[in-house]
Amino acid sequence: MPTPAPPPVSRPQIVTLTMNPALDITTSVDMVRPTDKLRCAATRYDPGGGGINVAHVAYVLGGSVLAVFPAGGSTGGLIAKLLGDEGVPFWQVPIAAATRESFTVNETSSGQQYRFVLPGPQLTLREQAHCLEQLRTAARSAELVVASGSLPQGVTADFYQRVADMCRQLDVRLILDTSGGGLQHVSSGVFLLKCSVRELRECVGRPLETEAEQLGAAHELVDSGRAEVVLVSLGHHGALLATRHGSQRFSAIPMPGGSGVGAGDAMVAAIAVGLCRGWPLVKAVRLGIAAGAAMLMTPGTAACGRADVERLFAATAEPCDIAIDERLPR
Template structure:
């Protein structure tokens, strides 16, 4: 039975994120680290955490395995994120980020995660679909665990259609291809992912907008939010396109910027603010994440302060 959650996030390969810093990263020597920070991580989980920080509510669905998975769940519950973990036999992975204080470079180490059996995968997909309210959003974001193929997006899209739900995806490679072939409500590729998908270079706004329109015309998505890094982003729908330049902030960390972008977008959509307003909140949230250290994600005060600086401009039809 569907619940009252407007947004449900699905993270098939969550992680317990550790972040720390050292004076300098160098081989052979023991590297004395700063006190570590632990955060629950994984694309969908982070999207839900951002929605909660902005004042909304999203249910996090994810496989939970071993003591690492239990600790991840405890952290989520401690910060007030509603959860529906699905127990698995394997151990939830860890990932860690190390800041080299000598040059402010970040080093990110990502472990592969546990394999999911077909039964464990099915339980996660069903939990996400059954938890969403009618016309609600199901957001799947992050990498796939070992042994899970991109066809899971085809299965998830079918279940979402049957349930009258709107599927949102943030993925790449074969998974993005499978999701768009199955049809989704909103996709959030970056420029490299879109270029790989289209098989051709997209050097300017006109070619990027046209590529997104081609995908929409083929029924791949109702809307596409294309992130362009420091250049900003594009929002393309069946009847319009909008651009927004990147905000002039001094980055502290780039970790979680994409998840914050999508979290801000979904928070606004959950409040029925519409796609363009959702795009504005996404830009502010993504920029706000750059101001937070390690794996901290965006902060509410930063988001609404930066929102006043966001500029969204319609792209001419000839672009």
């Protein structure tokens, strides 16, 4: 049985799924050198993994949310404790293997960041089925399911398609943010697919060197029925939105340098919150851009502040419509 702590909301509007959670460990050192022992500064621990990050930010923004994730070992226990301390509602699906760690080192002398992402535990077929069962139970009365992050070892490549099929059966919209095989094996049933340019390249198998090619590829996914909406995040260049009705370009919010860890998850979280508020998609995406920018102001993978997101949202510009010929490869 899941282990909720604190007690989850009875009818969450947003349910997130994280199949490969991580205990995020962040520290800093003056300079990264090979062979030498590196004396690090104070260490920060945060609950991590795509869907957990989404749930954390959605909770901070006032969303009604429940995070579902498999976890085991002492690392899994610490993730549960940290979420409980923050008040984020969750269901922990017990697994035999220990949850992974993710290690980030900030080099203070250069401002560079080094991220070491460890592989996740191997989940048995029974544990995978248990995750789907708990997701189905949690999502029955939800408005949105957000499946985010990589798939751990042992999980079948079509797992997210199974999640999409479940959401279709429950008449719940699915937001998906993943990469690799987990993305390539999704063929239908996604409401909003959020991806980076790299993930979009992996999905279509082309270099996509220009914005026009990127937008064209996004519309291919829409036209093929894999997703109703595709949002391509461009980092400090903003984002591109492709729907059946057209294309739009969103400008980024100029920000001073900072850690971009978790910015994409914050974007997804804010979009989900905006949609659950009944906002139009374009307005929800603007809130997502503000939340992504606000993550640059936080240490490690700590959630952004609601006041910062609202202040930055007020500064976001309306998107520019893109003519049909602009999205065609040249």
